[in-house]
Amino acid sequence: MENLVLDNKTKKSRIPAWLDLTQSGTGLVLGLFMWVHMLLISSILLGKGSFNFVANMMELSFLSPTGEGYPIAVVLAVSGVFTLFILHAGLGMRKFPSSYKQYKAVRSQMKLLKHEDTNLWFYQALTGFIMFFAGSVHLYTMLTHPDIDPYISAARVVTSNMWPLYLILLIAVEYHGAIGLYRLCMKWGWFTGKDAKKSRAKLKKLKKTLTAFFLVLGILSLIVFILIGIKNKDKNQEISTVIIPTTIEQTIS
Amino acid sequence: MSNEEKRTLTFEILRYNPQIKGDTPKMKKYEVVEAPGMTVFIVLNEIREEHDPSLQFDFVCRAGICGSCGMIINGEPKLACRTLTDTYPKGIITLLPLPVFELIGDLSVNTGKVMRQMSERVESWIHDKDAENVDLTRIEERMEPEVAEEIYELERCVECGLCLAACATKRMRDDFLGAVGFMRLARYAIDPRDKRSGKEFYDIIGDDDGVFGCMTLLGCEDYCPKDLPHQTQIAYLRRKMALGK
Ligand code: FES
Numbered sequence: 395m396e397n398l399v400l401d402n403k404t405k406k407s408r409i410p411a412w413l414d415l416t417q418s419g420t421g422l423v424l425g426l427f428m429w430v431h432m433l434l435i436s437s438i439l440l441g442k443g444s445f446n447f448v449a450n451m452m453e454l455s456f457l458s459p460t461g462e463g464y465p466i467a468v469v470l471a472v473s474g475v476f477t478l479f480i481l482h483a484g485l486g487m488r489k490f491p492s493s494y495k496q497y498k499a500v501r502s503q504m505k506l507l508k509h510e511d512t513n514l515w516f517y518q519a520l521t522g523f524i525m526f527f528a529g530s531v532h533l534y535t536m537l538t539h540p541d542i543d544p545y546i547s548a549a550r551v552v553t554s555n556m557w558p559l560y561l562i563l564l565i566a567v568e569y570h571g572a573i574g575l576y577r578l579c580m581k582w583g584w585f586t587g588k589d590a591k592k593s594r595a596k597l598k599k600l601k602k603t604l605t606a607f608f609l610v611l612g613i614l615s616l617i618v619f620i621l622i623g624i625k626n627k628d629k630n631q632e633i634s635t636v637i638i639p640t641t642i643e644q645t646i647s
Numbered sequence: 648m649s650n651e652e653k654r655t656l657t658f659e660i661l662r663y664n665p666q667i668k669g670d671t672p673k674m675k676k677y678e679v680v681e682a683p684g685m686t687v688f689i690v691l692n693e694i695r696e697e698h699d700p701s702l703q704f705d706f707v708c709r710a711g712i713c714g715s716c717g718m719i720i721n722g723e724p725k726l727a728c729r730t731l732t733d734t735y736p737k738g739i740i741t742l743l744p745l746p747v748f749e750l751i752g753d754l755s756v757n758t759g760k761v762m763r764q765m766s767e768r769v770e771s772w773i774h775d776k777d778a779e780n781v782d783l784t785r786i787e788e789r790m791e792p793e794v795a796e797e798i799y800e801l802e803r804c805v806e807c808g809l810c811l812a813a814c815a816t817k818r819m820r821d822d823f824l825g826a827v828g829f830m831r832l833a834r835y836a837i838d839p840r841d842k843r844s845g846k847e848f849y850d851i852i853g854d855d856d857g858v859f860g861c862m863t864l865l866g867c868e869d870y871c872p873k874d875l876p877h878q879t880q881i882a883y884l885r886r887k888m889a890l891g892k
Pocket residue numbers: 705706707708709710711712713714715716717726727728729
């Protein structure tokens with residue numbers, strides 16, 4: 395109520411500060427998580443055994459007497475990530491152009507200046523927008539079918555036709571995450587060192603290197619999954635029942 | 648430079664006078680023979696003298712001090728008096744007025760109005776409730792030389808407005824304060840004579856029109872003709888405002 399009568403200049407709420415901190419905080423956690431996530435997935439490049447080892451670790455199999463692990467651990471982790479994801483998306487959305495007029499202003503500015511960091515921001519917003527959808531589908535799948543195994547994952551990629559989604563997601567995540575982490579450093583003044591300009595140039599180079607590295611890693615891993623998926627196509631039919639929700643399966647049959 | 652070696656530069660300049668009814672913005676071409684040490688500012692004078700006396704652009708000092716001659720030169724916000732024509736090997740130079748500001752005509756924009764609003768918004772003066780009771784017969788309290796130097800560094804801003812013209816956030820959201828305002832506020836925030844509390848500074852810039860609205864696109868940092876440390880300064884304010892009381 396007091397906002398109705400109080401001049402906005404006289405007293406400002408602490409909420410914008412919290413929103414800004416939360417946006418940065420969730421972005422930081424998600425960005426770093428995505429790099430780790432990619433590294434873990436790329437264990438498939440070392441063979442199915444390595445991938446299984448990582449998957450079992452994720453399912454905390456070392457804690458269970460039978461060694462089977464607890465898929466619930468994955469569900470909990472995915473739920474956590476999903477929550478952060480939604481929170482981050484909601485907060486990030488505030489920065490999007492909110493009308494055609496604003497969109498036009500950004501595009502006109504990009505054309506006028508050809509300024510790299512302005513362009514990067516636009517691509518970050520765009521990839522963020524793509525992830526609203528692509529990321530949600532992936533997270534929901536992992537939430538409802540938390541099984542991680544080279545064959546199941548490969549069946550998901552090939553038989554369930556998830557590979558185009560994963561490809562889009564990979565590109566979007568790697569660009570969005572790296573630009574975001576670079577921007578976080580700039581935003582809060584991390585790793586400024588003695589010469590802010592030099593540190594920025596270094597961080598930008600690092601950002602580009604990491605994007606390239608993770609993109610290559612991701613594409614190679616995806617190719618391996620596709621190969622496994624194609625090779626085991628017959629078996630996939632059985633496996634895919636694991637990943638198609640039972641209700642749908644019943645409707646089909 | 649012998650006569651034969653002299654280049655002929657082509658200038659493409661946006662011409663538009665909003666005062667003239669029915670006038671529409673158009674790009675006009677002018678050719679000028681390059682002279683040694685020539686700046687864009689010198690060219691503009693020559694065009695005005697020899698080609699078209701109606702060309703509008705601003706200048707005062709011709710030495711990068713007054714901040715009047717900001718414009719977009721080949722896609723970069725720059726001061727015309729500090730931009731040498733020989734930085735453009737192709738010899739084709741496009742001049743546009745700064746966005747964000749109200750257009751007076753051709754390359755002339757009203758930066759004064761925005762700067763004045765900015766000064767009022769950040770209350771660009773020393774705030775001290777006890778100022779009335781200061782004993783004027785006594786010598787002013789000493790300030791650490793490092794602090795004085797730091798204030799001096801931030802005061803080098805010439806209010807040319809290039810930081811605002813380079814800011815996509817400002818272009819999207821007109822109410823956004825922008826780098827020039829943050830720099831000014833930071834100057835007072837480090838001044839020990841200004842007794843405003845962190846909370847009081849927060850009440851000026853603690854929202855999305857203020858420091859939390861900055862999306863760190865760094866146009867200000869990249870195009871400031873005075874090389875002011877915008878990035879570090881805004882980051883400092885952001886930390887102070889987000890974490891401070
Ligand atoms: S004329 Fe003063 S800065 Fe260019």
